[in-house]
Amino acid sequence: xxxxxxxxxxxxxxxxxxxxxxxxxxxxxxxxxxxxxxxxxxxxxxxxxxxxxxxxxxxxxxxxxxxxxxxxxxxxxxxxxxxxxxxxxxxxxxxxxxxxxxxxxxxxxxxxxxxxxxxxxxxxxxxxxxxxxxxxxxxxxxxxxxxxxxxxxxxxxxxxxxxxxxxxxx
Amino acid sequence: xxxxxxxxxxxxxxxxxxxxxxxxxxxxxxxxxxxxxxxxxxxxxxxxxxxxxxxxxxxxxxxxxxxxxxxxxxxxxxxxxxxxxxxxxxxxxxxxxxxxxxxxxxxxxxxxxxxxxxxxxxxxxxxxxxxxxxxxxxxxxxxxxxxxxxxxxxxxxxxxxxxxxxxxxxxxxxxxxxxxxxxxxxxxxxxxxxxxxx
Numbered sequence: 001x002x003x004x005x006x007x008x009x010x011x012x013x014x015x016x017x018x019x020x021x022x023x024x025x026x027x028x029x030x031x032x033x034x035x036x037x038x039x040x041x042x043x044x045x046x047x048x049x050x051x052x053x054x055x056x057x058x059x060x061x062x063x064x065x066x067x068x069x070x071x072x073x074x075x076x077x078x079x080x081x082x083x084x085x086x087x088x089x090x091x092x093x094x095x096x097x098x099x100x101x102x103x104x105x106x107x108x109x110x111x112x113x114x115x116x117x118x119x120x121x122x123x124x125x126x127x128x129x130x131x132x133x134x135x136x137x138x139x140x141x142x143x144x145x146x147x148x149x150x151x152x153x154x155x156x157x158x159x160x161x162x163x164x165x166x167x168x169x170x
Numbered sequence: 171x172x173x174x175x176x177x178x179x180x181x182x183x184x185x186x187x188x189x190x191x192x193x194x195x196x197x198x199x200x201x202x203x204x205x206x207x208x209x210x211x212x213x214x215x216x217x218x219x220x221x222x223x224x225x226x227x228x229x230x231x232x233x234x235x236x237x238x239x240x241x242x243x244x245x246x247x248x249x250x251x252x253x254x255x256x257x258x259x260x261x262x263x264x265x266x267x268x269x270x271x272x273x274x275x276x277x278x279x280x281x282x283x284x285x286x287x288x289x290x291x292x293x294x295x296x297x298x299x300x301x302x303x304x305x306x307x308x309x310x311x312x313x314x315x316x317x318x319x320x321x322x323x324x325x326x327x328x329x330x331x332x333x334x335x336x337x338x339x340x341x342x343x344x345x346x347x348x349x350x351x352x353x354x355x356x357x358x359x360x361x362x363x364x365x366x367x368x
Binding site: 013016017020024055056058059060062063064066067068069070071072073074076078081082083084085086088089092 | 196209214215216224225233236305306308312328333346353356363
């Protein structure tokens with residue numbers, strides 16, 4: 001039984017391959033007979049007996065009919081396109097070359113840049129060192145702060161901590 | 171059905187162009203752009219559908235490819251590598267913008283709609299603008315319930331004319347998986363069409 005099923009699957013696969021080839025080779029075919037006209041007898045017999053292969057053949061023809069007259073995106077002539085692509089490549093190259101030329105200029109100015117950076121650092125640290133330090137004022141709030149963060153009074157006895165707030169209020 | 175997105179460029183020629191582009195030959199890279207732009211638009215169009223995003227993304231894909239080209243070791247085909255960049259860029263954009271990837275007629279101004287379909291008009295004896303717009307809108311509605319990948323697969327196969335192998339490359343999937351998923355996606359679209367009476 002399993003072998004029979006397997007054989008049938010293989011035959012269907014072969015027929016569908018043939019169907020695909022015939023559909024490509026005969027774009028004008030409008031019925032199954034025209035598609036399978038020159039197929040070997042064994043294949044035609046299989047097609048006549050096999051429902052799923054007949055369905056596949058009909059689908060091929062029906063799909064072709066559905067797609068008839070649909071405009072292809074590739075049909076349109078675009079003579080300018082290659083030139084446009086080459087221009088885009090040149091633009092991209094210029095964009096890529098710009099940061100590279102900036103970096104190539106960097107070593108020329110590196111020594112001067114180092115001197116300037118050293119001078120700025122020296123001047124900055126001298127100014128920070130010489131800057132008068134402001135004395136902090138003691139604010140009056142500091143004394144009340146201690147009071148605010150004072151710990152709450154301890155419970156009167158050990159069991160107080162086990163009584164809920166509701167019970168306490170009663 | 172010949173691919174509407176044009177034939178994929180020969181990998182052998184691409185190899186030589188990539189090698190030259192890796193040696194800073196701009197003309198070689200420009201030639202690669204010309205060769206692959208249609209298919210990059212096709213793949214991006216399968217995911218995004220909004221024209222204003224499409225051109226930006228396609229340009230971004232090629233710029234990214236240019237700056238990563240030195241790291242590309244040519245073990246895979248250039249086209250495969252490029253399509254993967256395209257898919258990733260598109261999904262990144264969708265994540266960033268959290269935009270609805272589908273396009274309906276109401277999303278397009280009259281002028282945009284005219285632009286979308288202008289190429290089809292030139293020298294073609296096919297359906298007129300309103301028919302094609304209606305067809306497109308109907309398809310988008312039918313595809314709305316599909317998984318993003320399945321939707322892309324169907325568009326690449328049925329609209330852009332990609333082969334199973336090419337779709338497998340774009341989505342980094344096994345060919346058999348693509349076939350199975352395509353059959354399932356077709357089934358769902360057909361069921362949806364029946365349900366909505368199309």
